[in-house]
Amino acid sequence: MIVLWHWGIILGGIMVATYPIRLTFVVLLAPERMPDIVRRGLHYVPSAVLAAIILPELLLTEGALNISLSNDRLLTGIVAALIT
């Protein structure tokens, strides 16, 4: 029982470290009140996020840069990008 309490506390802490961040702007800050530059910048978030997630997956093999024909992921990615 004590063990479960321990996990419950960690879980609660992690929830507190997650949900409020996601709520911040959606609830607290109206888009009208955002500075213009921020609002325009938001336009680039989705593409920047996608690229920042994908490129390391394509270019890194076990943490090291691998730009060569032996990198299957890179080759697959290039083909996929071309046919999309």
Next chain:
Amino acid sequence: MKIQLSILLGVVPFALIFGALAISASIPPIAVQGYSLLVFADSAQFLAIGLINSGATSVVVVLSIFIVNLRHAFYSATMAPMSRHLPLRWKAPLAWLLMDEAFVMTAARYARGNTQAAHWFMLGTGLSLYVTWQLGTFAGIIAGSLVPYNGVLDFALPLTFLALLVPTLNKWPVAAASLTAGVLAVLLNELPFQLGLLLAMLAGVTAGLLAERKNRVMEAALP
């Protein structure tokens, strides 16, 4: 619809591996499933397991998760204009579901100019990801060490993301933002707590704004 399905299938290996890893770190099954049910944040969940496994204190675990999750503030800000007209009873659950995959799918659809009923789309996407994530975690808990981790299955998700990214690259500033973010994410890959990812996103957005301004200056210079 095709992309949605492949994203759903794409998260399954991660959910399986998460469940299996957590069990192998001797976390009680109920806490593992509870974690997926109550937090629903794929990469942060993996980080927590790794930290717990290496004997980190609860405070370190929670603080690290907080830093990793800072990028969700970006997501939240991006969603703000889309959800501005909605009452809190919509916003609160949508924010709850705002993890990477749900965000990119909604935002990519919005970026393509499809703004109709964005909140219903987000809710449907988020809920189906949520259910998939729970089932995958459960299966991972049950299967434990039987879950294969061969690096092939988990490549489906980046590929699907690629299919989302390519159609958005139709304007120079967006391409500049993506290129900058992607290259920096590779270069800063070694930074702890996925700070590289956060910095790469910031730099990408800045690059997009700069390219946009340069475009405007050039247009203004034309006779």
